[in-house]
Amino acid sequence: MSTQICTHQDAIQPVTPHTRGCEECLATGDSWVHLRLCLTCGHVGCCDSSKNKHATKHFHATSHPIIQSIEPGEDWRWCYIDEAVL
Template sequence: MSECQHVADLPRPEISPLNETCLGCLESGSHHVQLRLCLVCGHVGCCDSSQHRHASQHFRDTGHPVMRTFEEGETWRWCFVDGSIV
């Protein structure tokens, strides 16, 4: 994994999640496949394999560039701007 400028600009220490699940999915009555955590503000959204893709929508709405998996045992991060794992 390589570092990108967006990772370097993230808050330190890592931000805490605002929720334990995707509130957008709860509100719409749908179910998530996996969860993602915004590393700028702590928003929890569903992945792009989920019906509504709330994590990607959060990026489009806010411009927050980096999220990480919010799945137990996984640690990878994704930069929406660079389109790569970081």
């Protein structure tokens, strides 16, 4: 992971998670490994260790740059564009 500075922090909005699990996996009855929250719109998607990688798919579909882990005990954020941990 890069130590590069993120230039997209202005995209962070006060959001509320849309669901308590991955939105797409819940809709299809699938499972996930870890959850990520889009800090632009509140979308909840599964991580890249999950087979469906819905958080990254959400980024590619919307260009919303920053996600946050919503796993217990984790407090990191990731900018897809700058490939930076915040």
